[in-house]
Amino acid sequence: MLLEADKLTVRIGGRAIVDNVAFSVGHGELVGLIGPNGAGKSTLLRACLGLIEASGDVSLLQMPLAQMTPLQRARVVAYLPQDHEIAWAVAVRRVVGLGRQPWRESGEAGGQIVARAMERMGVDTLAERRADTLSGGERARVLIARALAQTTPLLVADEPVAGLDPAHQIALMEVFVSLLREGRSVVCSLHDLGLAARWCTRLVMLSEGRVVAEGTPETVLTAENLRRVYGVEAFFGHADGGPVVMPTGLSGK
Numbered sequence: 061m062l063l064e065a066d067k068l069t070v071r072i073g074g075r076a077i078v079d080n081v082a083f084s085v086g087h088g089e090l091v092g093l094i095g096p097n098g099a100g101k102s103t104l105l106r107a108c109l110g111l112i113e114a115s116g117d118v119s120l121l122q123m124p125l126a127q128m129t130p131l132q133r134a135r136v137v138a139y140l141p142q143d144h145e146i147a148w149a150v151a152v153r154r155v156v157g158l159g160r161q162p163w164r165e166s167g168e169a170g171g172q173i174v175a176r177a178m179e180r181m182g183v184d185t186l187a188e189r190r191a192d193t194l195s196g197g198e199r200a201r202v203l204i205a206r207a208l209a210q211t212t213p214l215l216v217a218d219e220p221v222a223g224l225d226p227a228h229q230i231a232l233m234e235v236f237v238s239l240l241r242e243g244r245s246v247v248c249s250l251h252d253l254g255l256a257a258r259w260c261t262r263l264v265m266l267s268e269g270r271v272v273a274e275g276t277p278e279t280v281l282t283a284e285n286l287r288r289v290y291g292v293e294a295f296f297g298h299a300d301g302g303p304v305v306m307p308t309g310l311s312g313k
């Protein structure tokens with residue numbers, strides 16, 4: 061297992077925001093973390109990375125997270141936070157280059173990896189642009205490129221498609237799938253159930269801090285689960301060899 065969390069609980073102000081969750085990511089998996097606003101997705105991801113205080117067990121590549129140095133963690137997992145802000149007035153190439161920091165390379169050693177990451181995210185043409193002048197979607201893609209440049213076995217991305225247009229959303233999911241082919245794994249939180257259905261190898265559905273369904277997209281994205289957890293009705297179909305899930309209305313209306 062790349063990431064294994066058990067009995068993970070995050071308490072804030074006396075409330076369990078993540079409540080006794082078991083969560084794991086194996087090799088070659090694209091795990092989609094889904095659930096309504098406030099379900100605890102970001103908190104769970106942050107707890108798995110040691111970015112927030114939590115009780116329970118977390119290990120990365122079988123090593124207890126608590127025993128790992130920040131550098132060891134940074135060589136196993138790259139994290140794309142939900143907030144896609146870049147406040148620095150520096151060139152895009154330098155922002156993406158920050159992904160190489162855990163590898164402590166000298167000089168230009170990581171240059172090719174940075175160039176490849178920018179190319180993969182379609183931001184190579186922006187390499188010399190000041191990062192704080194980019195559009196929201198461009199910024200998001202630059203930060204994903206930075207995470208890719210970290211060349212970790214695991215990528216944890218919190219709402220990576222937020223702010224991306226449909227073509228860039230699909231292109232990003234294709235990049236994730238290409239990472240799986242390289243033996244890397246991805247876990248991402250998603251609000252777009254259509255993308256979750258089509259691209260993820262496994263889904264974990266959270267509600268009120270607990271895992272309420274887990275498995276293949278077909279087993280998790282059922283009419284009953286969508287009604288119970290999100291309060292929506294949905295259209296289910298098939299197109300181009302893959303499942304289609306499209307919320308169509310609120311339940312009970």
Ligand SMILES: Nc1ncnc2c1ncn2[C@@H]1O[C@H](COP(=O)(O)OP(=O)(O)OP(=O)(O)O)[C@@H](O)[C@H]1O
Pocket residue numbers: 072073077095096097098099100101102103104
């Ligand atoms: N530091 C905090 N103090 C108080 N409440 C918090 C704190 N952090 C998170 N919460 C609450 O915990 C719950 C889960 O938040 P979290 O951001 O993990 O949800 P989420 O599933 O990622 O939501 P969204 O889809 O809206 O991004 C929310 O009700 C949130 O208000």
